[in-house]
Amino acid sequence: MNTAPDEPRWLTDEEQRVWRAYLHATTLLEDHLDRQLQRDAGMPHIYYGLLVGLAEAPRRRLRMTELAMQAKITRSRLSHAIARLEKNGWVRREECPSDKRGQFAVLTDAGTEVLRRIAPGHVAAVRQAMFDRLSTEQQQALGEIMQIVAEGLQPREAGADLPWLR
Amino acid sequence: MNTAPDEPRWLTDEEQRVWRAYLHATTLLEDHLDRQLQRDAGMPHIYYGLLVGLAEAPRRRLRMTELAMQAKITRSRLSHAIARLEKNGWVRREECPSDKRGQFAVLTDAGTEVLRRIAPGHVAAVRQAMFDRLSTEQQQALGEIMQIVAEGLQPREAGADLPWLR
């Protein structure tokens, strides 16, 4: 009997190739989109996602926590991000009448306008980087794969304030 | 004839689903790995990649530019990162005899040791998040897809110093 303490199951060569391709592609793509948006709109990709989230919400507003969950970021990060977008005049905060702790992030007209202006370029970048290069079958496969991977991962801050669960 | 200026090709509903699944999964996974490594080794995912890059190189050393390209980050970012890893004692700089501008980043014994200690946990996290959940066919498809996407994207800093090409 082997006394070695649980030799880890290293990745096979083939798994390595897949994993490195994944890392390579995702970092390049994220960088690419970040820079495209930074250049065209002066904001990083994640901030764009925030504006889109608000634009799609009823009355173009969302509670901070809801927006944070939608964007998969911490409330802290969102707080800083909204402060920045507020400075740009693209978002404004509004307090929640029914819960005095709460805040709404509201997309302003200027914010809507920015979005209208930059969305086409962003979509074009996404198409060019991904959809224009993949077959329909590959797109479908990718969707399924990403669905599965996401399901296996905890959303952020689950139990963040419940240290005994960690 | 329509006078509208090139109505952009918006994503179809299906494409939207794929794209959002992609964003959702990749951000959750990156967060997950970042936090796993931060907890177990006190460094972000990208820094782990740097140590691995060095560990695999002959004599456990690489020129800064080479390492930056391998990790797909800018030389500036690498410069900061190596400074940090140097403080930890995991990497040391060595000057290049043949090119006096050059620097080698060298993995120290302590760095090798850290890697040995944390690699199993990292591999386990990657397996659990991705490979254990995907069929062989899905893994293969993912590899091909990521390969294609990566090919379409410029490596960082290509022409960074040639502004007229941008």
Added chain:
DNA sequence: GAGCCTTCCTTGAAGTTTAAACAAAATGGA
């Protein structure tokens, strides 16, 4: 309604990344 816990969000500090500017060494012609 007092006390206690939870939720909502913000804050400040520390760490990381980016962008732009820079110095030094190498390179490539004229």
Added chain:
DNA sequence: TCCATTTTGTTTAAACTTCAAGGAAGGCTC
């Protein structure tokens, strides 16, 4: 050789993210 250009890597400051702490309001229980 001389000079312009490129390459290499660092530095500075600003922007962004993370982490830990905390204030204020809501909810629950007795």
